[in-house]
Amino acid sequence: MDKYKNLTRNFERGIINLNPIQRGGILPVEARKAVYEFWDGYSVCDYCGGRLDEISTPPICEFLEDFSKFVNLDISRPTHGAREGKFIVMHSICNEGDYVVVDGNAHYTTYVSAERARLNVVEVESEGYPTFRINPEKYKEVIDNLEDKGKNIGLILLTHVDGNYGNVSDAKKVGKIAKEKGYPFLLNCAYSVGRMPVDGKKLNADFIVASGHKSMAASGPCGVLAFRDEFAEKILKTSSKFPVKEIEMLGCTSRGLPIVTLMASFPHVVERVKRWDEEVKKARYVVEELEKIGFKQLGVKPKEHDLTKFETPVLDEIAKKDKRRGFFFYEELKKRGIGGIKRGVTKEIKMSVYGLTWEQVEYVVNAIKEIVETHK
Numbered sequence: 001m002d003k004y005k006n007l008t009r010n011f012e013r014g015i016i017n018l019n020p021i022q023r024g025g026i027l028p029v030e031a032r033k034a035v036y037e038f039w040d041g042y043s044v045c046d047y048c049g050g051r052l053d054e055i056s057t058p059p060i061c062e063f064l065e066d067f068s069k070f071v072n073l074d075i076s077r078p079t080h081g082a083r084e085g086k087f088i089v090m091h092s093i094c095n096e097g098d099y100v101v102v103d104g105n106a107h108y109t110t111y112v113s114a115e116r117a118r119l120n121v122v123e124v125e126s127e128g129y130p131t132f133r134i135n136p137e138k139y140k141e142v143i144d145n146l147e148d149k150g151k152n153i154g155l156i157l158l159t160h161v162d163g164n165y166g167n168v169s170d171a172k173k174v175g176k177i178a179k180e181k182g183y184p185f186l187l188n189c190a191y192s193v194g195r196m197p198v199d200g201k202k203l204n205a206d207f208i209v210a211s212g213h214k215s216m217a218a219s220g221p222c223g224v225l226a227f228r229d230e231f232a233e234k235i236l237k238t239s240s241k242f243p244v245k246e247i248e249m250l251g252c253t254s255r256g257l258p259i260v261t262l263m264a265s266f267p268h269v270v271e272r273v274k275r276w277d278e279e280v281k282k283a284r285y286v287v288e289e290l291e292k293i294g295f296k297q298l299g300v301k302p303k304e305h306d307l308t309k310f311e312t313p314v315l316d317e318i319a320k321k322d323k324r325r326g327f328f329f330y331e332e333l334k335k336r337g338i339g340g341i342k343r344g345v346t347k348e349i350k351m352s353v354y355g356l357t358w359e360q361v362e363y364v365v366n367a368i369k370e371i372v373e374t375h376k
């Protein structure tokens, strides 16, 4: 039992963390304070009248209304994350064996959600190396092809910002195609809602899934599913035996600390998305500076999102000579108080400077330049 004593994160405090999946989930002070109030199990259930989304102390009910306005859709429900939101939509609005059309950059959780809902998945391939761009027109081709074969299409899904290249896809166009063809359209906003402004109706989305721990400054796991009124009947169907309980939510989803941090961070998140242009400038600055030392940005150029993937042949060359091999980069960064880059990997790296101050961004860029210059 000793292994459970004094659990620590084993991640340096105060380190600048460049891991893209973690940068959007850092809690502001207000949310950290809420942790101390709500750390017990079922801590949001003190005044529950039977359903999570109707709780007003703490203000979950109002939060869901505020969130719907934030993403400009009609109804919202808490989830445990983006993946659970995708599964709920697939399971409630599709029929077993239906086809889901997804982009070639879709996250693995899109595929496992579809599998769990017993659906088939067809991909719209990206344009491949080096941009990996998703061409909205290709959705039309894939849909036509499925229709010609007499297949039932249940859902069109697009990853708004993918987790590999940080490409911002043209949701509005894909949504328009889905609408013209008469299919519901789900936008996976795990990497967008909470970082950048997202307007569901403007983007022609019927459903948006968001991730609290990835992009809304919340503890994991939590997220939100927002959708249009017309899908309420299917998504919010209640149990015949327990008429107050929504089946797709298994009664209640996030019922403790994570949803509290999501709410406590919400004002901070609402403010930070207004500064999105500045975050994009930071990402472009990083690309401009690191391409000077031989890094090559993959994905669409110029950057429109903080998640940035580089090919790094220069690091690979150094790794061949350095006795620490691929680990030299991680170790040199660590010495300089920087973490979050995968250990031992030198061919390609993924990073983000989202939410760092300009001073920190410059520090990171200079540290990487110095490591390369002094080791090559």
Ligand SMILES: Cc1ncc(COP(=O)(O)O)c(C=O)c1O
Residues within 6 Å of the ligand: 021, 080, 081, 082, 083, 084, 107, 109, 159, 161, 162, 163, 188, 190, 191, 210, 211, 212, 213, 214, 222, 223
């Ligand atoms: C594009 C994308 N969608 C979904 C997810 C999963 O989000 P969650 O953990 O909230 O289910 C990720 C995680 O990396 C992602 O990159």
